[in-house]
Amino acid sequence: MFDLRSFAELRATEYGYLDENHHIYLDHTGAGLPARSQVHAQAHRITADCYGNPHSENPTSAASEALVARARAAVLRHFNADPAEYAAIFTANATGALRLVGEAYPFSRRTRLVLPIDNHNSVNGLREYARSRGARAVYVPLEGPGLRVADSALYAALGGRGVLGGRHRGLLAFPAQSNFTGVQHPLEWIAAAHAHGYDVLLDAAAYAPANRLDLSRVRPDFTAISWYKVFGYPTGIGCLIARREALARLRRPWRTMVVPRSANCRRAAMSPAPVAGSRPEVGSSRNRTRGRVRSSTAMLARLRSPPLSEPTVAGRAR
Numbered sequence: 001m002f003d004l005r006s007f008a009e010l011r012a013t014e015y016g017y018l019d020e021n022h023h024i025y026l027d028h029t030g031a032g033l034p035a036r037s038q039v040h041a042q043a044h045r046i047t048a049d050c051y052g053n054p055h056s057e058n059p060t061s062a063a064s065e066a067l068v069a070r071a072r073a074a075v076l077r078h079f080n081a082d083p084a085e086y087a088a089i090f091t092a093n094a095t096g097a098l099r100l101v102g103e104a105y106p107f108s109r110r111t112r113l114v115l116p117i118d119n120h121n122s123v124n125g126l127r128e129y130a131r132s133r134g135a136r137a138v139y140v141p142l143e144g145p146g147l148r149v150a151d152s153a154l155y156a157a158l159g160g161r162g163v164l165g166g167r168h169r170g171l172l173a174f175p176a177q178s179n180f181t182g183v184q185h186p187l188e189w190i191a192a193a194h195a196h197g198y199d200v201l202l203d204a205a206a207y208a209p210a211n212r213l214d215l216s217r218v219r220p221d222f223t224a225i226s227w228y229k230v231f232g233y234p235t236g237i238g239c240l241i242a243r244r245e246a247l248a249r250l251r252r253p254w255r256t257m258v259v260p261r262s263a264n265c266r267r268a269a270m271s272p273a274p275v276a277g278s279r280p281e282v283g284s285s286r287n288r289t290r291g292r293v294r295s296s297t298a299m300l301a302r303l304r305s306p307p308l309s310e311p312t313v314a315g316r317a318r
C-alpha cells in the first residue's frame with residue numbers, strides 16, 4: 001500500500017539530491033535514479049578489499065571471478081531465467097548487447113530482419129549487419145494515435161513472400177517498451193514469432209526498470225538489458241541474456257579475451273582454457289573458442305555494486 005510518510009522519508013534520505021538541487025524528475029522512458037545508500041555501499045565495497053583482473057588464478061583474481069559469477073547468477077534469478085536454459089553476458093550497455101547479436105547473427109539472403117518502426121536507434125543499427133549479409137530489413141509501421149503496431153501487420157511482415165518456410169527464417173527485434181512512444185508491445189509476439197520460424201531479440205532496456213520480465217514465461221532468444229537504467233548507477237554496464245540454444249547458432253566474427261591455454265599465431269589457432277567456476281557460455285559448443293562470448297574483462301568495479309553483486313537484486317528493482 002502507498003504510504004505518503006514513508007515515501008517522503010525515502011525521498012529525503014535516499015533521493016535528497018532531488019530537493020536539495022530543486023529538481024523535479026519525470027521518468028518517461030524507464031530510467032531509474034540511484035539511492036544514496038546504493039552509491040555509499042559501492043564506495044565501501046571497492047575500497048574495502050582488493051580485486052584483480054579476473055583472468056588469472058591468483059587470490060585477487062579468483063575473488064573477482066567469484067563476484068562476476070555471483071552477479072551473473074543474481075541477474076538470471078532476477079529474470080527467473082533457468083541457468084540451464086539461459087546465459088547472462090555482461091556488456092558495456094544495452095547497445096553492446098544488441099551489437100553482440102547483430103554482428104554474430106547468421107543473417108543470409110534467405111533470412112530477414114523484422115523491426116517495428118519504434119525501435120531504439122541501437123536496434124535499428126542491426127539492419128546494417130543484416131544488409132551486409134544479404135538479408136532484407138522489413139519495417140512494421142505504427143498505427144493510429146495510440147502509436148501501436150497492429151498484430152496483423154507484424155504477422156504479415158513475419159510471413160511475407162520471399163522467406164523460406166520452416167525454422168530460422170530470421171530475426172524479429174522489438175522493444176518491450178519503446179523509448180520513442182512509451183508503448184509496451186505484447187510479449188505474446190515472442191511465441192508468435194517462434195511459431196513463424198523467427199528468433200526474437202527483445203530490447204528490454206526501457207521495460208526492465210519498472211516491470212517484471214519473467215523469462216520462464218516468455219522466452220526471447222536474446223534480451224538486452226541496461227543496468228544503469230534499472231538502478232541509475234552504475235553507468236556503463238548492461239547485459240545480454242541469451243538462450244543457450246540460440247547462442248550456439250551465433251557466429252562470432254572475432255574473438256577477444258578468450259583465456260588461452262595455448263596459441264599459435266602462424267596458424268591462427270588457439271585452445272581456450274576453461275573458465276574457473278563458470279559453465280561454458282554457449283550451450284552445445286562446450287568450451288570451444290568459437291562459441292565463447294566474452295568481449296572484454298567484465299567491468300569489475302561496476303559488478304561490485306550492490307544491486308548486481310548481492311542476491312537481493314530482485315528486491316531492488318521497482
Ligand SMILES: Cc1ncc(COP(=O)(O)O)c(C=O)c1O
Nearest residue numbers: 093094095120175179205206226
Ligand atoms: C528502449 C531502449 N533501447 C536501448 C537503449 C540503449 O541503452 P544503452 O544506453 O544501455 O545502450 C535505450 C536507452 O535509453 C532504450 O531506452
